Amino acid sequence: MIDTTVADLSRWQFALTAMYHFLFVPLTLGLSILLVIMESVYVMTGRQVWKDITKFWGTLFGINFVLGVATGVTMEFEFGMNWSYYSHYVGDIFGAPLAIEGLMAFFLEATLVGLMFFGWDKLSKVAHLATTAAVALGSNLSALWILIANAWMQNPVGSTFNPDTMRMEVTDFAAVIFNPVAQAKFVHTVSAGYVTAAIFVLGVSAYYLLKNKNVGVARRSMAVAASFGLASALSVVVLGDESGYTLTDNQKMKLAALEAMWETEKAPAGLNIFGIPDVEERTTHNAIKIPYVLGLIATRSLDGTVEGILPLVAVAEERIENGVVAYDAVQKLREDPNDISARETFEASKRDLGYGLLLKRYVADPRQATKEQIQKAAWDTVPNVPVLFWVFRIMVGIGFYFIALFAGSFYFASVQQSAPRWLLRLAVISIPLPWIAAEVGWLLAEHGRQPWIIEGVLPTFLGVSSLNAGQVMGTIIGFTALYGVLAIIEITLMLRAIGIGPYGHKATKPAGAAAAMIDR
């Protein structure tokens, strides 16, 4: 049996470092694209104000980018440090997208970002634009490969367990790369990044307009952000990643949990817009339902069934029983790799091997498990229902609010040519919201994956390194202190750069005034 304190601490550490890393990623994803748009306008029109706009947002991009890079380094090694058995168990598959990310995407982004900042006087306009575009392409491709890796944890396709090496090995790389969960996640995550950047640009520009500073830059930036943001916000909601939620038992469980839907409903299921999930009673009080909607978005059909938590637990129980058979076969094959009957049993039951391993939490040898322990393990497959229920609603609520905000901004910035002050104020106070939505989104996806580190394959508590709690605690404290200090410095510098603005300390220096004149 494994000490779950180390597993819990390792989870805290991963959540902490990954969520911190993801404070910087979405802005990089979206702002890089916005920079390409802004610089394209500069290259096409040749007007200085667009170069000023690009350089100004580029400065903010840079402050954010370095912390994304710095904290990303930790992620690349954390699997080996804290999740050693996981790394051995799935490295054959999971390592590949990480390595490809480095080779295909991160190299491109990181090598050219230097020229993006230092190359203004060394490159032609078009070559510099190409550099900016390469940085944007690199960061977005990077997201693609990381999400392919993450999606495989949610839906582990194209692989099988090899008893000779005691690990999962790849059978079909195409299936790993074209994993439908990866596609849904990629579109959803990248669009969310675009929304983040659009809100950021919108909010900062609104701040300038309220202060009547840098008006030329702010109005143009706002117009770009509003249209780009509107398209992206629609894409986040319409192409949300619920579509991947019908593929596997755990994904189904996640869907049932975020809906706090205990029993299977007649298709198409309704969507709870409010309710109080009760884990003890296994029911949801005061539920307010919109009929049909859940069935429609989850199954994209009128007759697809969305399964409830209770029937899914019953499925898990059966799979655990079958998993014990698979575990037994693996032990026999370890003794004698040529045992033909054990090989046959294994082939027939290997799909549920991971379910058998869930029992290791209660008993060292799953074959010795009692009926009670099996039932307990089956209930372990239910993630934290109230947490998932609420974080989902926070995320979706913010998503719909953004559509309204961008639509309003787009109408006033493009059609009316000027936005009312209440809208500008709303845009400023909305700046933190995309980060909140992104963080709760990840909480939903990864907390909802529990108890699995690889869905149906390896329980989280088995994935850890053979460390003691003190060691993991030590690095948690270390990372928290370091990251905390850097966060304060980052925000200070960001606010300072926004305060200084595109034209230096005095807001209406000649260049700024001239730009504002051209503007009108």
Place this chain on the structure above:
Amino acid sequence: MELPLDYPTLRLIWWALLGVLLIGFSLTDGYDLGVATLLPFVAKTDAERRLAINTIAPTWEGHQVWFILGGGAIFAAWPFVYAVSFSGFYYAMFIVLAALILRPVGFKYRSKRESKTWRGMWDWALFIGGFVPALIFGVAVGNVLQGVPFRLDGDLRSYYEGGLFGLLNPFALLAGLISVAMLVTHGAAWLIVKAEKGPVRDRAAAIGQRTALATIILFVLAGVWLAVAGPGYRFAGEVDFAGPSNPLRNAVVAEPGAWLGNYKTYPLTMIAPVVGMLGALLAFLGIRAKREFPSLAGSALAIAGVISTVGLSMFPFILPSSLDPNSSLTVWDSSSSHFTLFFMLIVTVIFLPIVLLYTGWVFKVLWGRLSTEEATSPSSY
């Protein structure tokens, strides 16, 4: 599906690619680490510091990807090595990561404010971000050469039974010093190439000569140590080069002096240590004469030679275990599956040349000596 390359060949190729990655990292990010380590010694005034920093500012970010790619490639091709080494060297890895995290923020944030305390603080951060990883990488290699106290159980879960301070033994510290001397030499050579003529370049030349000599002396010392008191491991029985990746299937015994065995069996491998020493000698002469090409070519050859020497001495071992030699990770039993190695090779063959191509283009654009004037302009760090 029948793959066009057999399993042993792919394992050998990926062992070589592991070397290519380590050398690629040391050749590129190595001089960034070296310049950062040299920062307090070669640059005294703020203008001098900015000159030194801006010789590496536009390119260090791309170079660091070699480190990240190293992590990813070891994960993909040598999952056992990834799982055992990073969890075993737990605090050492944490210190390296913390130091490397200081680096990007040091570069980017240092010149955002005028304050002397602010800039002094980031200069320290940059020094730590250069010196500490350079030292620990060497210390880690020194420990790997002696064998690492880990064992694998029947589920192939790894247990590490040594502490942070166990890593700081005399031979490992010697290896750490070689790493620092080698990378500081490389950093000094870079400053000779890139910094304008003046005090920074002069001081770099003065230090670089000494570290180049130190590299040769320490490297010979380490070789003598390996020959006299040195550790070593070898297989105890027959090995199936195409067998499944399960380290416990092959019996291994510790045999002092075994690390020199490959040089007797394959005399051609002597090229690696010879290149290492001649490279360092060339770097010494080049830096002494302040000649750009021999300085940088010499320090690059020294790095390539020294790293190759380590790999060739240990071959086919990658991570020997001092606690339970049978758990040792070798080329023949700790790789990914045949299919993954093949797939990743295809990806590498396609994308590595592209990476080298645009990296080359960036160097071409940034070609030329950096002046203090440019280094202290508002658009520089």
